[in-house]
Amino acid sequence: MYGHVLIVEDNALVSSAMRILLEATGHTVTEAATTEQALAVFDNPDNPPDVALLDLTLPDGDGLTILTRLQELGRAPRICVAVTGHDDPEVRSRCLAAGCHDVLLKPVPARELARLVTAWMNPDDGGGHSDTIA
Amino acid sequence: MNHPQADQHMSLDHVAALEARVSEYGRELALLRERQSLDTRFLANISHDLRTPLTAIITHAEIMRDEILGPVSPRQRDSLTGIINSGRQLLEMVGEILTHARAAAHQIAVDRVEFSLEELLESLVDLNQSLIDRKGHTLEVDIQPRLPRVFADRDKVGHILSNLLGNAVQFTPDNGRIWIIVRTTTGELGQFLLVEVGDNGIGVAPEHHELIFQEFAQVDASTSRQHHGTGLGLSIARRFVELHHGRIWLESAPGAGSRFYFTLPVHGEGP
Numbered sequence: 155m156y157g158h159v160l161i162v163e164d165n166a167l168v169s170s171a172m173r174i175l176l177e178a179t180g181h182t183v184t185e186a187a188t189t190e191q192a193l194a195v196f197d198n199p200d201n202p203p204d205v206a207l208l209d210l211t212l213p214d215g216d217g218l219t220i221l222t223r224l225q226e227l228g229r230a231p232r233i234c235v236a237v238t239g240h241d242d243p244e245v246r247s248r249c250l251a252a253g254c255h256d257v258l259l260k261p262v263p264a265r266e267l268a269r270l271v272t273a274w275m276n277p278d279d280g281g282g283h284s285d286t287i288a
Numbered sequence: 289m290n291h292p293q294a295d296q297h298m299s300l301d302h303v304a305a306l307e308a309r310v311s312e313y314g315r316e317l318a319l320l321r322e323r324q325s326l327d328t329r330f331l332a333n334i335s336h337d338l339r340t341p342l343t344a345i346i347t348h349a350e351i352m353r354d355e356i357l358g359p360v361s362p363r364q365r366d367s368l369t370g371i372i373n374s375g376r377q378l379l380e381m382v383g384e385i386l387t388h389a390r391a392a393a394h395q396i397a398v399d400r401v402e403f404s405l406e407e408l409l410e411s412l413v414d415l416n417q418s419l420i421d422r423k424g425h426t427l428e429v430d431i432q433p434r435l436p437r438v439f440a441d442r443d444k445v446g447h448i449l450s451n452l453l454g455n456a457v458q459f460t461p462d463n464g465r466i467w468i469i470v471r472t473t474t475g476e477l478g479q480f481l482l483v484e485v486g487d488n489g490i491g492v493a494p495e496h497h498e499l500i501f502q503e504f505a506q507v508d509a510s511t512s513r514q515h516h517g518t519g520l521g522l523s524i525a526r527r528f529v530e531l532h533h534g535r536i537w538l539e540s541a542p543g544a545g546s547r548f549y550f551t552l553p554v555h556g557e558g559p
Contacts, residue, residue: 170344171343171348239339261379262347264356
């Protein structure tokens with residue numbers, strides 16, 4: 155199933171690689187480089203993202219604050235996933251406690267990311283989980 | 289250094305001069321420590337920043353290799369696989385430098401859970417099995433029956449074991465013998481596990497036994513060229529063992545193989 159993915163990532167090299175991958179897979183992609191830009195995407199009620207991929211270290215704060223804020227506003231996407239460079243159990247449990255569906259370790263293998271995002275778009279399959287990561 | 293009796297006549301001037309030198313050394317030491325902490329922070333920052341473009345390189349190459357943008361020829365796929373494997377190897381090395389920098393800056397906490405070392409070893413052996421087979425090694429794992437569960441940082445113990453096993457697999461010439469033995473033993477500080485990772489490879493001369501646990505050390509420069517590595521693996525392993533109040537050491541001689549040992553308190557208590 156295809157849907158709308160929000161990539162929150164402050165490094166354009168990384169987000170553009172993910173955009174190419176997910177668009178080629180068939181999804182619509184929006185990019186945001188800061189927490190402020192990410193929150194602004196949810197202001198438009200016509201096309202809210204189904205899945206958000208959150209980098210944790212953003213120039214204006216922690217990526218998890220986006221999820222917390224969206225939960226307060228009742229606008230959180232169905233699936234939020236943290237994408238981090240730190241293979242650290244503390245980071246992982248912090249993300250899961252904040253309500254992330256999964257925690258992926260960068261660089262997520264391309265085929266695996268495409269498979270997971272497509273699985274998450276299907277509300278009936280319970281949402282796939284990464285099997286190799288963090 | 290003068291004999292103590294000769295110092296009885298030391299003048300007050302001498303004492304003052306000595307005191308001045310002591311305080312000068314103190315200042316130099318403080319400066320060196322400050323500089324070391326800057327170096328560590330620099331290493332941590334640069335390794336973090338190196339990861340980002342590497343991540344993008346690997347993803348782009350995978351998008352092409354996995355034919356997400358269209359078909360590629362077998363030779364193109366081989367070449368793209370080369371980019372991906374090199375990128376991942378580099379990423380691993382950068383990760384090792386980052387771990388070292390964080391450990392040196394005491395930014396690493398021990399997150400203890402209760403777990404089975406036997407299960408951890410099984411998963412590590414699985415991970416390494418294809419490389420072990422490729423090199424024609426045999427691996428024997430001998431674990432004491434009814435081994436108690438340990439209370440320790442599972443990831444860090446995994447890191448220590450994977451480093452020791454990885455070194456044995458990598459540095460032992462093809463068709464070698466590798467073994468892992470785990471026993472419990474009781475010392476003054478209670479029960480602990482004694483883990484041995486051994487091989488019948490080229491061995492390490494006794495004068496290098498301490499050196500190889502130091503940062504950036506690889507005993508033989510030609511070996512380090514042949515086997516990629518940052519020279520940080522054993523230094524990180526030692527830090528992780530010491531964070532658990534354990535000890536790590538090596539028994540080896542050239543041509544006589546190597547036996548690495550480390551101890552791990554079963555209940556996580558230290559001295």
